[in-house]
Amino acid sequence: MSKKHPVIAVTGSSGAGTTFVKRAFENIFRHYDINAAIIEGDSLHSLGRVEFRERMKAEEAKGNKHFSHFGPEANHFDKIEETFKVYGETGGGKKRYYIHSDEEAAEHNKRLNTSLKPGEFTPWEDIPAGTDVLFYEGLHGLVKTDGIDASRYIDLGIGVVPVVNLEWIQKIHRDHAERGYSAEATVDTILRRMPDYINYITPQFSHTHINFQRVPTVDTSNPFIARDIPTPDESFVIIRFADARGVDFSTLLNMIPNSFMSRTNNIVVPGSKMGYAMELILTPMIEKMIEQSRKA
Numbered sequence: 001m002s003k004k005h006p007v008i009a010v011t012g013s014s015g016a017g018t019t020f021v022k023r024a025f026e027n028i029f030r031h032y033d034i035n036a037a038i039i040e041g042d043s044l045h046s047l048g049r050v051e052f053r054e055r056m057k058a059e060e061a062k063g064n065k066h067f068s069h070f071g072p073e074a075n076h077f078d079k080i081e082e083t084f085k086v087y088g089e090t091g092g093g094k095k096r097y098y099i100h101s102d103e104e105a106a107e108h109n110k111r112l113n114t115s116l117k118p119g120e121f122t123p124w125e126d127i128p129a130g131t132d133v134l135f136y137e138g139l140h141g142l143v144k145t146d147g148i149d150a151s152r153y154i155d156l157g158i159g160v161v162p163v164v165n166l167e168w169i170q171k172i173h174r175d176h177a178e179r180g181y182s183a184e185a186t187v188d189t190i191l192r193r194m195p196d197y198i199n200y201i202t203p204q205f206s207h208t209h210i211n212f213q214r215v216p217t218v219d220t221s222n223p224f225i226a227r228d229i230p231t232p233d234e235s236f237v238i239i240r241f242a243d244a245r246g247v248d249f250s251t252l253l254n255m256i257p258n259s260f261m262s263r264t265n266n267i268v269v270p271g272s273k274m275g276y277a278m279e280l281i282l283t284p285m286i287e288k289m290i291e292q293s294r295k296a
Helices: 018-031 049-061 077-090 102-112 164-179 183-206 249-255 271-295
Strands: 007-011 036-040 133-138 156-160 210-216 235-241 260-263 266-270
Touching: 007 018, 007 077, 018 036, 018 133, 018 156, 018 271, 077 133, 133 271, 156 271, 164 183, 164 210, 210 271, 235 271, 249 260, 249 266, 249 271, 266 271
Parallel strands: 007 133, 007 156, 036 133, 156 210
Antiparallel strands: 210 235, 235 266, 260 266
16 A cells, blocks of 8 residues: 555456446546556456467366456466555556457557557556556456455455346346357356356455445346346445445435435445445545645
């Protein structure tokens, strides 16, 4: 943790909704003229798309049916920790990008004079000097294993954790819409990832400062046949604070219609108010963090 060079991490599983939270942070950064170094979690995978598929086939041939992007074999957990540590100490470090699409490939190839393809990584490059904060969004922002503890270098850790059936519905629909995957293919992925999900994704949410958990108010008993993703109006969001001291719940309850407290450190808001609630909660935290960093 560092007052001079703070680190923020938004972490959640595939399909959890971390991209929505990332956009909320980017809006806050833009509104308050905060220069953030953005680290995408995909960039710290250890295998490109082709390499991953080949490794997965090799693992399956050996009887391992659970090799996944959620586990240590497909990620640089050490580099995640190192990136946070070095930035906190110096305000610098290294970053790269994982190329998802032809459009991203064209953008980076033009910038770097390379001929990279989707599924590959750009070369490592320096994090630009003079940034106010490092912002990570991905699967393993607070990962903790034997010998690795990225969470100890985080100044603000946010967990995005829908109830699991909703998470699976979102994953199935997103994979179909963006990648053309069948529901059956996505279910196979969910099954393959389950041990790593339990061992490496879920434990992170015990180390976050705030968790946002969307809970549907419609039946999601069988997520594998759900035709639609429950809408924000068909859900609530439970917001859990690890340390409720200093949180002005009275103001939040007054500002957010139909919100209520379910525990002394939990406030529940309508799903349609999640973005607004995030702005109310996170803006003063980020302002204070940046003010302290500029004084340090």
